[in-house]
Amino acid sequence: MTSDRDSNILILGGGPAGVSAGYELSKNDYRSTILERWRKVGGLAKTIEFGEWRSDIGPHRFFSKNRFLYKMIEEILHEQWILVDRFTRFYIQGKYFMYPVQMADALKNLGLLKAFRAMIDYLYSRFRKHLFNPPIKDFEDFVILEFGNTLANLNMINYTEKIWGIPAKEISAEWAKQRIKGLSLMALMKKAIFKGTKGPKTLVDQFYYPEMGASQTYEMMADKMEKKGSTVVTNATVCQLDHSDEGITSVTVEKPDGSRDTFECDQCISSIPVTELVKMLRPVAPEEVIRAAEQLKYRYQVYLFMKINKKRVSQDNWIYFPDKDIPFGRMHEPKNFSLAMSPEDKTSLWVEHFVFPDDSRWDCSTDELFEITLEHLEKLNFIKRGDVIEYHKHREDFVYPIYDLTYQKHSGLIKDYLKQFTNLQLVGRAGRFRYNNQDHSIETGVLAARNIIENANYDLEKVGAEQEYFEKYSLQTQGARTQQDLETGEMVSKAK
Ligand SMILES: Cc1cc2nc3c(=O)[nH]c(=O)nc-3n(C[C@H](O)[C@H](O)[C@H](O)COP(=O)(O)OP(=O)(O)OC[C@H]3O[C@@H](n4cnc5c(N)ncnc54)[C@H](O)[C@@H]3O)c2cc1C
Incomplete structure (x- = not known):
């Protein structure tokens, strides 16, 4: 799959997987173009600014069994990668249970x-x-x-x-x-x-976090890429992939004003939802492939962000709410990740509602979402209405690929079909229809880049496929904080 340094390498989606691919390419003097539909990179690990406040779209604790990733991020963030004490709980039937148990x-x-x-x-x-x-x-x-x-x-x-x-x-x-x-x-x-x-x-009681929010890592990677001649095109929604029998030949994006741009393509690394990608192919994909894509479902999320006129609301990084009578599933307090997330004498809360797009909360007004959420936060004694300075609604689609009883059959069919396009690599979470965290998205991005640089054949499907608990190793034994760890860190060879 080798390409020379002048070939057109397109990366669809500027989340952790896409940006890591571009960063790895640029480290090896390959230029690429990232096409991202949002106004910034970061994907689901994005950090949003609200004046002096910042928040990720949900709690983002970095964890990996791969020391290479700690080394890679450490090289980018240096002292801005801070160590955070973990305190997380479940709220169940009126009681708080520590998590991990x-x-x-x-x-x-x-x-x-x-x-x-x-x-x-x-x-x-x-x-x-x-x-x-x-x-x-x-x-x-x-x-x-x-x-x-x-x-x-x-x-x-x-x-x-x-x-x-x-x-x-x-x-x-x-x-x-x-x-x-x-x-x-x-x-x-x-x-x-x-x-x-x-x-x-599993009892990991500390984790690393970028001081300015989860997406700091990806924003800094993107900056470094651009300094080496790569391009990040934001506000550009991929809407069409033209192809020959063997490969993707060009990719078209739509801008917010409705205008379109087309980019020639020698290599394509895609982290956009694979279920959407197959619908964008021209000539169109076979009907059974489109049908399989329609069978695969995702869970979406609606979020409420609140600026709070208090120094702190909780001591928790995040709290889970499994009870069905509480409409949201999780809440996090960004200040408990990094003090840089809010002004010193104030704090904020980010509350996650898990929905399908036909749920009334997906389209409800910001005020309605605030009322639904506040009712329970008041009952749970976290805040009172008067504590809230300001609130915002945010939405994300394609958040959780749903592993129902038939998902393997459908995603297998799609991926088998896409194998004919030898210059297309699927990376990341929705890009592979695989529920994974940042670490595995970064790994797929880096390995996809190396497939191009080294003309290698790392199997991206294997990344994160091992059936074991993600939190199995503790940070102290696996994190790359010691010089020795940094020096011995190796990229996953298992994927070869
Ligand atoms: C609430 C929440 C909490 C999480 N907590 C953690 C955690 O604690 N630890 C952890 O490691 N991970 C966590 N994750 C997971 C982590 O955010 C994801 O694994 C990671 O962001 C996936 O990266 P990705 O690049 O594969 O995909 P994404 O982040 O989804 O990036 C894909 C990118 O493609 C773009 N895109 C989509 N369609 C198009 C299109 N048509 N054209 C152009 N661009 C497009 C999107 O805008 C996005 O930027 C959490 C996720 C959520 C939602």
């Missing part, structure tokens, strides 16, 4: 009777698993078998249903395997009882 805290909150019940359920599920090894058909089967009925229903099933908007019985077990396999209740208990015993390494 702390045994003593969980037992205290559950009460003796419920804790006993949880333990019996857990032992029963272990017994069933080992004796009968029942088939796991969906997410609900998986978590009940792993954790027992009581714990699965406490926060896993209801929160998952809130995120995805479909019953746990209709969510693929793949989702659970990717996210929570390896989290064992027994290991947590051992850790609580025998101090020093190695529990699951």
Whole structure:
């Protein structure tokens, strides 16, 4: 897939995956053009400015098992990559539970009777698993078998249903395997009882964060790219990809004023939703491919940002709200990530509603969203109406690719079809229809760039495909903070 340095390399989408691809190319003296529909780079990891306030569109804690990524970001941000103490909780039926789970805290909150019940359920599920090894058909089967009925229903099933908007019985077990396999209740208990015993390494209590917000990393990467001759075109929505039998030949974007620009293409790295991309192909993709794209669904999000006339509202980085009677799913306080996110004597809150586009909250007015949200924040004693200085609504589409029971069949069909275009690489989250965090998006971007630079064949589909809990390793053992770590950091070779 090699290209010379004068070829036209187009990158569709300026989120972490797209920008990382462009940055890696520019480090190797390749010029590229990023085509991004928003006014800035950052994608779902964007940071929005509201006067003196700033906020990401949801809490962004960077975590990776790949030391190369820590090294790469450290080289960009230097001392502006700050270490943050993690404090995160679940609010369930009137009580706050520490997250990641702390045994003593969980037992205290559950009460003796419920804790006993949880333990019996857990032992029963272990017994069933080992004796009968029942088939796991969906997410609900998986978590009940792993954790027992009581714990699965406490926060896993209801929160998952809130995120995805479909019953746990209709969510693929793949989702659970990717996210929570390896989290064992027994290991947590051992850790609580025998101090020093190695529990699951999910108890990450610190994380790195760019001082000016999650997108600082990507904005700085984009600046460096542009200084080396690459181009970032913002406010440019990709609307058409022309192709021959083998490859993409040009890409057309639409500007806010309705005008169109077309860019010639020798290599194309795409992080825009793959389901949209196949609909933009000219000549058009076969009907069965378009149908498969229409079967794949995403969860959207609507957010309320509030400037608050208080020094602080909470001590939490973020709080999850799995209960169904609370309309939103998560809230974060940007100041608890970095003091640079609000004026010294004020703070702010960012509240996430998970929706489908036909949900009334998607199109409701900012005032309506504020009223729906405020009612619950007042009840929960976080703020009073008089504390709110100003509020804003923000929306994002294609946020969570939904892993329903048939998503693999449909995304497989689309990707098989797209394989014929040898100069097209799919990277990132919606770009691959894979639920992943920043780390795996960056990895796919870097590897896509290296495929071009080295004429290599890194398999981007393998990035993040391992079925294990993302938080398995602690920052202290895996982060690249020591000089030795920085020097020994290697890019994933597994993808080769
Ligand atoms: C609420 C929330 C919380 C999160 N928390 C964390 C966290 O704690 N830690 C973590 O690591 N990750 C977190 N993530 C995930 C992280 O934001 C994503 O994994 C990452 O941003 C994905 O990067 P990407 O480049 O693959 O895709 P995206 O960020 O989606 O970027 C794709 C880009 O393509 C652009 N685009 C789309 N269509 C077009 C088009 N037609 N033309 C041109 N441009 C287009 C979009 O505007 C976007 O900029 C969170 C995400 C959300 C939403």
